[in-house]
Amino acid sequence: MLIKPFRPGDSARIAPSVITPEHVFEDRRRLLRAALAAGITGIGVSWPRAEAAPAALSYQRNERYSIADPPNSYQDVTSYNNFYEFGTDKSDPAANSGRFKPEPWTVTVVGEAEVTGRFSFGDLIKPHALEERIYRLRCVEAWSMVIPWVGIPLGDVLRRFRPTSRAKYVAFETVYRPEQMPGQRSNVLDWPYVEGLRIDEAMHPLTLLAVGVYGKSLPNQNGAPLRLIVPWKYGFKGIKSIVAIRFTEKQPPTSWNVSAPREYGFYANVNPLVDHPRWSQARERPIGRGAFNARVATQMFNGYEAEVASLYAGMDLRRNY
Numbered sequence: 001m002l003i004k005p006f007r008p009g010d011s012a013r014i015a016p017s018v019i020t021p022e023h024v025f026e027d028r029r030r031l032l033r034a035a036l037a038a039g040i041t042g043i044g045v046s047w048p049r050a051e052a053a054p055a056a057l058s059y060q061r062n063e064r065y066s067i068a069d070p071p072n073s074y075q076d077v078t079s080y081n082n083f084y085e086f087g088t089d090k091s092d093p094a095a096n097s098g099r100f101k102p103e104p105w106t107v108t109v110v111g112e113a114e115v116t117g118r119f120s121f122g123d124l125i126k127p128h129a130l131e132e133r134i135y136r137l138r139c140v141e142a143w144s145m146v147i148p149w150v151g152i153p154l155g156d157v158l159r160r161f162r163p164t165s166r167a168k169y170v171a172f173e174t175v176y177r178p179e180q181m182p183g184q185r186s187n188v189l190d191w192p193y194v195e196g197l198r199i200d201e202a203m204h205p206l207t208l209l210a211v212g213v214y215g216k217s218l219p220n221q222n223g224a225p226l227r228l229i230v231p232w233k234y235g236f237k238g239i240k241s242i243v244a245i246r247f248t249e250k251q252p253p254t255s256w257n258v259s260a261p262r263e264y265g266f267y268a269n270v271n272p273l274v275d276h277p278r279w280s281q282a283r284e285r286p287i288g289r290g291a292f293n294a295r296v297a298t299q300m301f302n303g304y305e306a307e308v309a310s311l312y313a314g315m316d317l318r319r320n321y
């Protein structure tokens with residue numbers, strides 16, 4: 001995503017009115033902090049604190065959904081990022097996100113579901129056990145990294161809202177805070193960043209709502225306090241710092257598709273057979289492995305063909321890119 005895309009004009013997106021003023025404090029987190037301040041530690045903290053300094057999480061590794069490749073270093077994972085809200089260079093998110101405040105955090109849930117409303121970070125996360133999954137992140141720019149995420153299957157969270165039969169898609173929106181996110185003061189993308197999944201993709205057991213990486217809560221540059229990971233899709237589907245979730249009947253707009261529709265589709269499934277109009281997707285550069293220009297073959301659906309190909313049965317993947 002090095003080229004500034006054209007601006008396609010306005011697009012329907014989650015109404016600004018769903019963005020919550022951030023005044024909702026999270027009681028349990030305050031209690032926990034009080035406990036920590038009183039020197040009571042090791043009390044089975046099973047849900048994360050989303051603070052600027054990443055905090056240790058407790059979780060179990062999910063071996064079944066982890067790839068065997070050794071993860072990239074913490075340094076690679078936290079210093080080579082795309083997060084245009086903090087700038088377009090790979091080093092910008094780490095350099096420019098220090099003033100971002102991921103706590104307190106509220107997510108607004110709207111649309112085709114029986115349960116909607118505003119939920120604190122703790123409300124969303126607390127009922128669930130955290131798991132670690134080692135996934136390959138395949139960026140549409142043809143590089144990749146292996147990352148140990150900590151999170152919850154997104155479907156487990158979404159089911160609590162009891163989506164109606166009209167919920168065919170789920171839309172997500174990143175926070176809009178130009179005062180804390182200097183990239184939002186430029187027009188490189190239409191802000192806020194928006195993404196979406198078909199409901200069956202969102203409910204697929206591989207789709208993760210990540211709250212941590214390397215056993216700690218997410219650093220700001222990786223999308224604190226919660227972000228999406230869809231491991232069979234290009235990295236840009238993994239929207240960061242989510243503040244709104246909407247269940248919809250119609251396919252929602254997505255930032256890169258709106259910005260450059262010929263180049264980035266709604267599906268964005270990793271597919272070595274379908275080139276980007278300006279470069280091949282057949283191979284990728286694994287960051288931090290061997291020579292800078294060393295490349296390896298990209299796998300269909302990023303290696304998850306057996307698990308996800310059936311979601312797209314009968315679809316032309318050249319048209320639905």
Ligand SMILES: Nc1nc2c(c(=O)[nH]1)N[C@H]1C(S)=C(S)[C@@H](COP(=O)(O)O)O[C@H]1N2
Nearest residue numbers: 081082083084139174193235236238239240
């Ligand atoms: N809000 C937002 N989310 C975003 C992006 C962004 O610019 N803004 N970049 C995407 C892209 S292109 C990639 S490759 C991944 C990178 O995730 P990572 O920094 O944790 O590796 O985040 C995705 N999520």
Ligand SMILES: [Mo]
Nearest residue numbers: 139140235236
């Ligand atoms: Mo990306």
